[in-house]
Amino acid sequence: MPFGVDEAGKGPALGSMFAAAVHCEEPSVLPDGIRDSKRLSPERREELAATLRSDDRLAIGVAEITPARIDDPETDMNSLAVASHAEAIEGTVSDLERAGDANGTISGLCDACDTDAERFARRVADACSLEGVAVDARHGADDESPLVGAASIIAKVERDAHIATLSDEYGPIGSGYPGDSTTRAFLASYVDEHRELPPFARESWSTCEDVLAAAEQTGLEQF
Incomplete structure (x- = not known):
């Protein structure tokens, strides 16, 4: 499971939703204290996000779903959650391909944003435009998987920065x-x-x- 994916900001009335994917061949290199972002203080999330982004052994992709996309009557939040996960994965895997590090199938785990985790995984895999991406999904994956927890932190910090910019x-x-x-x-x-x-x-x-x-x-x- 070399990548994990999670989102932040699915339920607010203001601002965008963000999803992040974190790829790491050896999860043991992740910093101590990684867990679901909701269990961390804002300051600790910022520290961990900075550490994650500074580590060249990691590849990180972020996707933003704007209010305009959310308000589109032709879609729904479940479909947008699928799209955000797929876009974050594509950003991560594309970076790996540019670096020459991605060969064969790359698999990963998403925190399921659907009552049916298997259906969510299948939809995310189908939405990915890249070949050789295998996706699993589980409820509570942001607590169980350090990689999904890392993605949760990145997504939440992106969402918080977005809100801070609007507040400014x-x-x-x-x-x-x-x-x-x-x-x-x-x-x-x-x-x-x-x-x-x-x-x-x-x-x-x-x-x-x-x-x-x-x-x-x-x-x-x-x-």
Whole structure:
């Protein structure tokens, strides 16, 4: 299992989803403390991500699924999770091929983003445009596999950096998740001021639809 794949940001109402793939021929070279990113502090995730990226024995691929892709009525989140995993794998394996390190079949493990792990693995393998990629998937793989845990850390750090960039431009937006009071307050304030959602909102999410509907109702009541 020389590569592991995981995603971050599947459920938020704001911002992109990211997937990462980490390839390593010998997982024992991974730094100590690798585990599911949700079990680590932001500071520790940053440290581990920097260590992973600085190790030339590793190949890392990252895929971004933007809000525009998420809002496309012709797709759904399960299909986009498949696409993000496949794109991250392609980025990783392509780097290996350019370096002349990839020969024959390359296999790996994904953290399953579907209730049916076998179906998810099959769909990711079918979505990969490269030959010779074998994919397995398991629920909880980010806890069980150091490589999937490493991918989880990279994906989460990418997602956090994305949110930090948006916050620098728009002010505090919170985590982007519907349950975050800062996120809800930001959405309500932005829509109240601009009469539309911010450009990085997932417009098809019920959280965003509800904020727009509330603003429209408030506007009607003022007349």
